[in-house]
Ligand SMILES: Cc1cc2nc3c(=O)[nH]c(=O)nc-3n(C[C@H](O)[C@H](O)[C@H](O)COP(=O)(O)OP(=O)(O)OC[C@H]3O[C@@H](n4cnc5c(N)ncnc54)[C@H](O)[C@@H]3O)c2cc1C
C-alpha cells in the first residue's frame with residue numbers, strides 16, 4: 252500500500268542540508284506512490300520551500316516561530332507533533348545528523364512508534380520495505396522492518412541517492428501556526444570550530460591525515476588536495492591527540508562516521524577504531540610509509556611512500572587532468 | 577545528588593564479528609562496558625565527589641553483565657542494578673529497552689541520569705532521549721562539559737564538531753561524548769571494595785512489567801557481514817608513476833574524481 256511520508260528539511264545557516272534531499276529520495280521509495288510532504292521549521296524558512304519541491308516533495312508545510320530559530324528538542328518536537336496531528340503521516344524520514352539523532356527518539360517516543368536509526372540502504376517499498384543499517388561500528392549490517400505502527404527512520408548522509416533536482420516541479424505550500432512554549436534548554440552560544448566549506452559528514456571526498464602528518468602545518472597539503480577535489484579534511488585520533496588538528500575532524504568510533512565516494516588516508520595506520528568511522532567508504536586510498544600498515548587491508552588502492560612526496564604529486568597530476576579535460 | 581548511570585555491556589571493539597545461524601556469535605568474545613558509558617560513569621563519580629550523593633549504575637542484560645557492573649563499582653560507583661531479562665525476553669528493541677529502564681527509574685527521584693551517546697554495537701543512540709521523554713525530564717545529548725550549581729546546569733554540547741553552550745536545570749538526562757573526561761581505570765583497592773558493594777538483580781516481575789505487554793516496534797530480519805573487499809591494489813614503480821597511475825585509476829576505473 253502506498254504511504255504518506257513526512258520529510259524533515261534540516262536547515263543549517265539558511266541552507267537546506269543535502270541529507271534532507273536524500274531523505275526525500277528515501278521517502279519516495281517508502282511512499283510507493285504516496286504523497287511526500289516536506290517540513291521546514293525555523294524563524295524564517297518560507298523562502299526555502301521550493302528547494303524541497305524541486306527535489307521531489309509534493310507539498311511543503313512550514314512552521315515559523317521565533318523559538319524555532321535554534322534547534323531545541325522541546326521546540327522542534329512540539330512543532331513536529333502538531334504537524335503529525337494535522338497530516339497523519341504513515342512514515343517519517345529525518346537525516347541521521349546531530350539534530351536528527353537528538354530529536355528522532357523523542358518524537359518517536361511521543362508517537363509511541365518504533366524508530367530505525369542510521370539507515371544506509373532501503374529494499375522494497377510500501378508495506379514490505381526493509382531497512383539496512385550498520386551495526387557493530389560497520390563490522391556487520393542488519394536488515395530491519397517496522398513491526399507495528401508508523402515507519403520512522405533516520406538516514407545516514409551520503410548513502411541514499413537524492414532525485415535529480417527539477418526546478419519545473421510545482422507543489423503547494425502551507426504554514427501551520429504552533430504555540431511553542433516551555434523550552435527547557437537555553438542555547439547561550441554556538442562556538443564554530445569546523446572550517447567553512449564542505450561539511451565532513453556529507454563530503455563526497457575526504458582527505459584524512461594521521462600522526463604521520465607530523466604537525467598542523469603538515470595538514471596544509473591535505474587541505475589543498477581537498478580544496479582541489481571539493482572535499483573536506485578529516486583526521487585520525489592520533490592526529491587530534493597530538494594537537495595537529497581539532498577534534499571536530501576526528502573520524503572513527505569516537506568521532507564522525509563518514510561514507511564518502513573517495514577516502515584518502517595519509518599517514519594513518521588503520522587502527523580498528525579508525526576503520527569504524529570510514530570502512531564503508533566507497534573507494535579507499537591509503538598512503539603510508541609502512542607497507543605492513545593495517546590501512547592497506549581495507550584500501551582499494553595503496554601507495555607505499557612518504558605522504559609529503561605523494562600528496563603534492565597528486566595535486567599536480569589532478570590539476571593537469573582537470574586542465575586537460 | 578541522586579545519580580544514575582545507564583550502562584550497556586558490549587562487544588570489545590577489537591573483537592572480530594562472526595555470524596553463525598543468522599546471529600552474531602557471542603561465545604568466547606570479550607565484552608566490555610560500552611566506551612561512551614565509561615565517560616558517563618566517570619562524570620557521575622566526579623559529580624558525586626564534588627556534590628555528595630550516590631551513583632547507581634543500571635543495565636538491562638543477562639547474568640554475564642555482572643562483570644561490567646563490578647567494573648563500574650570498582651571505578652567508584654556505589655551501587656549496581658542488573659535488570660535481568662534473560663528468562664523473560666528473547667528480543668528487545670529500543671522502545672522496549674527504554675520503557676524497562678524508565679519503569680525502573682520512575683520512582684527513584686533521580687537528579688541526574690547519565691548515559692552514553694551511542695552503543696557501539698546497536699548504534700542507534702535512542703535510549704537516552706527515550707528514557708528522558710518517558711520520565712518527562714529534559715535531556716541534552718553528546719555533552720563534552722558539565723557544570724552543576726544548585727539546580728542550574730551549564731553544558732557544552734558537541735554538534736558535529738561545533739560546540740553549543742547550553743543552560744538548563746536538574747533533573748536532567750545527559751549523554752556522554754568523547755572529550756567529557758578521561759575515564760579512570762579501576763584501582764586494586766577499588767576492585768577489592770567493589771566485591772562488597774551492593775549489586776541488586778531484578779526481573780521484569782519486580783518492576784511489575786508484564787513481558788507480554790512489551791511489543792517490539794521494530795524487528796531485525798537478517799544480520800550479515802559486509803561483502804568481503806577484494807584485496808586492494810598496491811601500486812608499484814617510481815613514486816611519480818605510481819601517482820600518475822593512481823590518479824588515472826581514480827578517474828577512469830573508480831570514477832570518483
Ligand atoms: C576506545 C577507543 C576509541 C578510539 N577512537 C578512535 C577514533 O574514533 N578514531 C581514531 O582514528 N582512533 C581512535 N582510537 C585510537 C586508535 O586506536 C589509534 O591509536 C589511532 O587511530 C592511531 O592514529 P594514527 O593512525 O594517526 O597514528 P599511528 O598509529 O601512530 O600511525 C601513524 C602512521 O603514519 C605512518 N607514517 C608516518 N610518517 C609518514 C609519512 N611521512 N608518510 C606516510 N606515512 C607515514 C606510519 O607508518 C603509521 O602507520 C581509539 C582508541 C580507543 C581505545
Ligand SMILES: Cc1cc2nc3c(=O)[nH]c(=O)nc-3n(C[C@H](O)[C@H](O)[C@H](O)COP(=O)(O)OP(=O)(O)OC[C@H]3O[C@@H](n4cnc5c(N)ncnc54)[C@H](O)[C@@H]3O)c2cc1C
Nearest residue numbers: 582583636668669670691692694695698699700701702703
Ligand atoms: C535479552 C536481550 C535480547 C536482545 N535482543 C536484541 C535483538 O534481537 N536485536 C537488537 O537489535 N538488540 C537486541 N538487544 C539489545 C537491545 O536492543 C539494546 O540493549 C537496546 O535496544 C539499546 O539499543 P542500542 O544498542 O541502539 O543503544 P543506544 O541507544 O545506542 O545506547 C545509548 C546508551 O543507552 C544506554 N543503554 C543502551 N542499552 C542499554 C541497556 N541494555 N541497559 C542499560 N543502558 C543501556 C547506554 O548508556 C548507551 O550508551 C537485546 C538485549 C537483551 C538484553
